[in-house]
Structure formats: structure tokens, C-alpha cells
Amino acid sequence: MPLIRGGNLAEDQWVHRADDEPLPDGEPVIVSLDRWKRDRETLLTRNAPLGLRLKSDQAPSQVAGDLDRFGVVALEFPTFKDGRAFSYAKLLRDRHHYRGEVRAFGHILRDQYLYLDRLGVDTIEVKDARQADEWKTAMGEYSVFYQPAADARRPAMNLRRRVAEALKPSRPDFEDLAPVGDVLPPKDAPPKATPARIAASDAKVRSFSHKYGHLSAPKLMAAMIETEFTGNIALVSSFGTEAAVLLHMVSEIAPDLPVVFLDTQKLFGETLRYRDQLVGQIGLTNVQTVRPDPERLRALDPKGMLFSSRANLCCQIRKVEPLDRALAPYDAWITGRKRYQGRRRAVLPVIEAAEGRVKINPLAGWSKDLLDEYFTEHGLPRHPLEADGYLSIGCMPCTDRVRPGEDVRAGRWRGTDKDECGIHETPAAQSLTSSGL
Ligand code: SF4
Known part of the structure; x- marks a missing residue:
């Protein structure tokens, strides 16, 4: 299926695999959450990149501790009315600090492209490669937004406070950068230099x-x-x-x-x-x-x-x-x-x-x-x-x-x-x- 990244057609290195399909050696595959739960130990021994597919009733919190094992998380948009995957995209970026590729697939409308981009979605699987042009146009249609998202653009209400905010120190993402002296070194640590x-x-x-x-x-x-x-x-x-x-x-x-x-x-x-x-x-x-x-x-x-x-x-x-x-x-x-x-x-x-x-x-x-x-x-x-x-x-x-x-x-x-x-x-x-x- 054609893949769009930032308005352009992009090469897709990943292959979706169904739960009963074999996984060829070395192939970067995207597997379902069910398969991940069922075959986790086997999948971890594969010497190839792994991606995860989440349905709209499967929140990323179900795999919070494992997210860094996946090179891509693919979120399903089953129908136009089901907006849960929008929340999942935001949670992946804001709460779970997931930095890998987030992709969307399924029923996605042109008018949703820009919002997906703002939530931190990197790629979209589309049915027709010609949709790349629509993505590009949609991305440039608005320049001011009411709602904050995962991108760096300020919502309209905040623009007034821009100068004051610029003067504030940025909030650390990491709660504690304390040194590590309170943790004992490993037992097999090499001796210090004489x-x-x-x-x-x-x-x-x-x-x-x-x-x-x-x-x-x-x-x-x-x-x-x-x-x-x-x-x-x-x-x-x-x-x-x-x-x-x-x-x-x-x-x-x-x-x-x-x-x-x-x-x-x-x-x-x-x-x-x-x-x-x-x-x-x-x-x-x-x-x-x-x-x-x-x-x-x-x-x-x-x-x-x-x-x-x-x-x-x-x-x-x-x-x-x-x-x-x-x-x-x-x-x-x-x-x-x-x-x-x-x-x-x-x-x-x-x-x-x-x-x-x-x-x-x-x-x-x-x-x-x-x-x-x-x-x-x-x-x-x-x-x-x-x-x-x-x-x-x-x-x-x-x-x-x-x-x-x-x-x-x-x-x-x-x-x-x-x-x-x-x-x-x-x-x-x-x-x-x-x-x-
Ligand atoms: S804190 Fe250091 S080792 Fe841990 S994930 Fe970040 S860069 Fe890697």
C-alpha cells in the first residue's frame, strides 16, 4: 500500500503480517498486539526490526514497557466516526515519549491529515498514490490552531503570551538528572585504572x-x-x-x-x-x-x-x-x-x-x-x-x-x-x- 510521509510518497520498508503468516528472516514486519502477546519471547529473538499494529480498542498503555522495542506503531482508523486512534497518537508522544515512527492506516479523510501531522503521526498508508498531492495541499491550509498538539505550533490563545513564555526556562522532560553515585557498580565491573x-x-x-x-x-x-x-x-x-x-x-x-x-x-x-x-x-x-x-x-x-x-x-x-x-x-x-x-x-x-x-x-x-x-x-x-x-x-x-x-x-x-x-x-x-x- 502506498505510504505518505510529509506530503510525499515514501518507500515503505515495513510489511504487515497477519497472525497466521510466517515471518521471513530479516524482514521488518508489523504484527498485531495479539501476536505480540502470544509470541513475545519468540519475536524478541528475531534479528530484524519489529513494528506493532494497534486496533482502535487497543490503547498503547497495554504495551507501555515494551514500546521502545518497536520501530513503528501503526494505529488503525476503522471508521470516520472512531477517533480513539487520535488520542493514542497523542498519548504515544506525550505520555509514553515514544520517538519511533507513528503511522495511521484505515479510514482517513483528507481533512484529518493536518491534525494527524500535528499529533505526531509520521506516515499514512493510503489506498491511492495520488492522495500524496491531497496531503500536501491539506498541510498548508491552516496556519493558526485553537487546540495544542504534539507539534511546536502555538494555539491561538497562547500567541499573546509568546513573549512571556519565551523568557521562561524550558521544562525538563527528565525528572531527575542526579548522578549515579548512590547505585553500586556491577559485581563484574573492570578494576579502575592504577x-x-x-x-x-x-x-x-x-x-x-x-x-x-x-x-x-x-x-x-x-x-x-x-x-x-x-x-x-x-x-x-x-x-x-x-x-x-x-x-x-x-x-x-x-x-x-x-x-x-x-x-x-x-x-x-x-x-x-x-x-x-x-x-x-x-x-x-x-x-x-x-x-x-x-x-x-x-x-x-x-x-x-x-x-x-x-x-x-x-x-x-x-x-x-x-x-x-x-x-x-x-x-x-x-x-x-x-x-x-x-x-x-x-x-x-x-x-x-x-x-x-x-x-x-x-x-x-x-x-x-x-x-x-x-x-x-x-x-x-x-x-x-x-x-x-x-x-x-x-x-x-x-x-x-x-x-x-x-x-x-x-x-x-x-x-x-x-x-x-x-x-x-x-x-x-x-x-x-x-x-x-
Ligand atoms: S537515558 Fe541514555 S541509555 Fe537511556 S535511553 Fe536515553 S540515551 Fe539511551
Whole structure:
């Protein structure tokens, strides 16, 4: 069935499957709530994106704790008179903080298009591809609204208060950004770096900055991978919007270099598919997907909603701890951070010390234009969400679109002071020794 996204016909990667239909390997499928309840454990073991179909008498609250497992939630509009799916769309966005694709299907009238868009519905399944033109026209018919919705447009009554509201601080989406010191570390946490190891990594940073500081990104990486840390260095990649550049460089130097990918189990389905596409295209052979410890999740995030109450703790158990374990065998790691991403990254060194390891940031000085040129020159695919306004992509509940003029990471933990997940927190004592390149 044709799919409309933002007024244009769009490719539909998802396939609706009935309850008795087999699910082909690797196919992104949308299944009913009944099937999800019946086959939940089996469905979770599939190595393919999963979507959920809700009838108009099935509220999203029935699967609140599982929503982040679905790349798309498809809401049925059975008749013109049944408006329950409108409420569900709003609840998905406002109450459940669902950031995946919300789609509508069934009996949808042209006059409802704009309202669906305002509620946060991304896509609509239509019977006739020619309805794309109607969508576009409908989207531009009104500019002022009486009712608030999930979009950023102010209702008419609120326009008068615009100036006063603009001066208020934004309300945090996260209730508590408290540090995580009140939670004990996991029993199998790797030991902290010894003073001797920290001193050794500091010395290496000083020496390497002098010796390699003038090299281009590929040459710097080659020196680290082939000479200084042979068999003892890994790349950590999010497979986000710009990750392909560094990954491609690595594929040309050492396609078997360990690439650590943190699957927090809160990621967009698009990111997982993009990882697979990119890895296949550029020929990386040693991508290691690392996940949170199920014991920690059971103990600290049993409902999967910790991100909405203690984001720092959520990042700790879903990102920081798994990465600590994954990096334990290595003396050095490579990251894709850039200075142009702003905030704390604006002063990012190319070579730094962190927790007794050497950390290489080969693209620290690269601009957005340079990255774009690299993509074009090497025919690299873009992350599928980038065109939709996601300029920095992390976990689904904590990533928002970036509006024109905002900084590139403005959509991460929007409305809060949080701007990093914790894996790049460098103890003060060590940051002083960073090369500053
Ligand atoms: S980014 Fe959000 S969902 Fe992901 S680990 Fe951090 S708080 Fe949790």
C-alpha cells in the first residue's frame, strides 16, 4: 500500500503480517498486539526490526514497557466516526515519549491529515498514490490552531503570551538528572585504572601529540592501528549520522579492526538496519555488538522506563558499564567526535588520555562540509533518519529532530542540561594532560 510521509510518497520498508503468516528472516514486519502477546519471547529473538499494529480498542498503555522495542506503531482508523486512534497518537508522544515512527492506516479523510501531522503521526498508508498531492495541499491550509498538539505550533490563545513564555526556562522532560553515585557498580565491573597505568597513558599522549599531531585522520589512525597499538585498539561507533566516515577509513586500513557498537536496546530500528547496510557495503569484518547486562536491567530498569526518571543512571547501565567491559582488553580506542558539534566538544583534543587509556579523535577538527564531501566522494549511504531532521542520533526516547538554526546535538535529551551520555566523561586529573591538538 502506498505510504505518505510529509506530503510525499515514501518507500515503505515495513510489511504487515497477519497472525497466521510466517515471518521471513530479516524482514521488518508489523504484527498485531495479539501476536505480540502470544509470541513475545519468540519475536524478541528475531534479528530484524519489529513494528506493532494497534486496533482502535487497543490503547498503547497495554504495551507501555515494551514500546521502545518497536520501530513503528501503526494505529488503525476503522471508521470516520472512531477517533480513539487520535488520542493514542497523542498519548504515544506525550505520555509514553515514544520517538519511533507513528503511522495511521484505515479510514482517513483528507481533512484529518493536518491534525494527524500535528499529533505526531509520521506516515499514512493510503489506498491511492495520488492522495500524496491531497496531503500536501491539506498541510498548508491552516496556519493558526485553537487546540495544542504534539507539534511546536502555538494555539491561538497562547500567541499573546509568546513573549512571556519565551523568557521562561524550558521544562525538563527528565525528572531527575542526579548522578549515579548512590547505585553500586556491577559485581563484574573492570578494576579502575592504577596510578601507574594513568601515568603511562599520559606519557603516551604527550609523546604521540608531538610525533603524530600533524598527520591527517587516516594516517593518524594507520599509525595507531598498525604501529603503536597493534592488536590493542578498538573503534567505538554509534553508527549515527556521520559515523560512516571513520568506519570507511578503518575499512581501508584494517577491515578486521574491532568495532564496538553499543546496542542500548533503546535504539531506533533505522540505526540497526543502517549498521547492517554499512557494514556490508564497506566490508568491516569485526563489528562487536555490546548490550547491557540483563541482570542490571532487571534490577534497575525492570519496566524499561528509567530514561524518563533517571537518565544518568539509564545511560550508566545501558552505555557506560557495557562499554567499560568491552574496552577492558584494549589500551586505546578511537571515537568519531568533532569540535563543530559544540558544547563540551568544542575544545576536543585529537589525542587524549581517559581512564588509563589513550583515546584518539581523528575527526576532531573536521567540519560538516568536509564530512559531507567525504560521503559524496566515497559513495557512502546516509543514515535514513538524517533527511527527517535527526542530525545527531542516539537512543529513540532521548533523541529529537533538530530545528533549523539549532546546534547539531540540540535534539539529544532535549529540554534538559544533559548533553553527554557519560562514556566520554574524563576525570579532571586526566583531562589536564590532553594533547589539546
Ligand atoms: S540515551 Fe536515553 S535511553 Fe539511551 S541509555 Fe541514555 S537515558 Fe537511556
